[in-house]
Amino acid sequence: MALQDKYKELIDAAQTAGVSNLKVVESGGVLYINGKTSDGKVKDNLWNIYNKIDPDFRAGDLILNIDASAAPGTKAKVTTQSSNLNIRKGPGTDQEIVGKAAHNEVVTVVTRANDQWSLIRTDKGQEGYVYNQYLIQV
Amino acid sequence: MYMKKKLLAGYMLSFIILSLYIGSCKGRSPENTNSDTATTTTTTPADNTTKKNPDTVVISEDDSLRNMITDAVKDYPGVTATVDQGVVTLTGNITREKLPKLMMSMNSLHPKKIVNNLTIK
Numbered sequence: 001m002a003l004q005d006k007y008k009e010l011i012d013a014a015q016t017a018g019v020s021n022l023k024v025v026e027s028g029g030v031l032y033i034n035g036k037t038s039d040g041k042v043k044d045n046l047w048n049i050y051n052k053i054d055p056d057f058r059a060g061d062l063i064l065n066i067d068a069s070a071a072p073g074t075k076a077k078v079t080t081q082s083s084n085l086n087i088r089k090g091p092g093t094d095q096e097i098v099g100k101a102a103h104n105e106v107v108t109v110v111t112r113a114n115d116q117w118s119l120i121r122t123d124k125g126q127e128g129y130v131y132n133q134y135l136i137q138v
Numbered sequence: 139m140y141m142k143k144k145l146l147a148g149y150m151l152s153f154i155i156l157s158l159y160i161g162s163c164k165g166r167s168p169e170n171t172n173s174d175t176a177t178t179t180t181t182t183p184a185d186n187t188t189k190k191n192p193d194t195v196v197i198s199e200d201d202s203l204r205n206m207i208t209d210a211v212k213d214y215p216g217v218t219a220t221v222d223q224g225v226v227t228l229t230g231n232i233t234r235e236k237l238p239k240l241m242m243s244m245n246s247l248h249p250k251k252i253v254n255n256l257t258i259k
Contacts, residue, residue: 025195030251032195047238056234057241060253065245081213081236093209115246116206131209133243 003031003061010049010064017042019066029061036067040079040136043068069118069132070109076120076135078105087128091117099126106138197224198248210243217256224250232256 003026004011011033014022019035019042026032037043043066050064051057070076078085084100086093091113101107101122110119113129120135121127198206200221207219207226216231217240226249232240237258244252 027195028250043242047242051238056237056258057252057254060251063245063249063252065248067246081239092205093212115248116209133210133239133246 003029007031007033007050007053007062010046010053013049014046014066017045019046030063031061032063032065034065034067038068038071038137040068042066067115068136069112070135070137072109072111072118074109075106075138076109076118077138078103078107078130078134079136080134085130085134087120087122087126087130089128091129095129098128101126101130107135109135195250196248197250200224203247203249206247207244210247211240214240219244221249225253226251227253227255229255230257231259234258 004024011024014033014035017037017039019037022033022035024031024033046064046066050062054062078101080103082103084102085105086097087099087101088095089098090096099122101120105122107120107122107130110121110127112118112132116132117129118132118135119127120130200223203221203224203226207221211217211219214232214236217228218230220227220229226244226247228240228244237256241252241254
């Protein structure tokens with residue numbers, strides 16, 4: 001229970017923000033918080049709280065998995081640092097690059113291949129797989 | 139007639155005792171198998187149902203973690219990630235600005251734990 005107390009502010013914030021499928025489980029000295037939100041700002045806010053409670057994420061006692069990736073059929077914005085996002089033939093960095101999506105470009109999410117990769121389509125009609133972490137629902 | 143009734147009552151009593159005994163055994167076994175996966179253990183029946191369901195922690199296999207990590211650290215030159223029994227250890231250098239995004243990525247891969255030994259520049 002101690003870890004749930006340590007990260008209470010984070011758990012409370014997730015509940016207040018309406019994170020869906022929220023699950024909080026403590027096991028083997030690690031707290032696992034899983035949930036889903038359609039708002040990228042909610043995810044960022046939860047991570048800011050995490051960083052405040054455990055500066056630079058050094059304690060190794062929390063796995064925070066808040067899924068804010070865009071749902072199939074919706075639009076998503078490319079959130080790379082500044083560079084273009086590689087569009088690949090299949091879900092994996094070993095797959096051939098078939099195109100690029102620009103930083104801040106808005107694309108359509110076609111399907112979600114797995115937790116890490118989604119099939120997207122650009123406005124120019126280019127289709128392929130991109131890494132979910134670089135997409136945020138708009 | 140009286141004997142028959144007594145016999146019937148005896149049958150019923152032993153049936154009830156037997157079913158209670160079986161019931162208690164059934165309740166015990168899933169608790170034992172789950173005891174090391176979740177520490178939020180209570181004896182209320184309501185909690186038992188949640189424990190069997192998605193509340194148990196899903197940890198990725200090492201091979202699958204290694205594959206996913208290759209994709210995840212690709213955009214962070216200078217960062218090395220190793221996997222051992224579900225524990226991801228991060229070493230190398232990173233800027234403080236980039237750290238949260240890397241951690242978000244790592245946290246989404248269902249590791250058991252993340253050890254952050256990165257030097258922050």
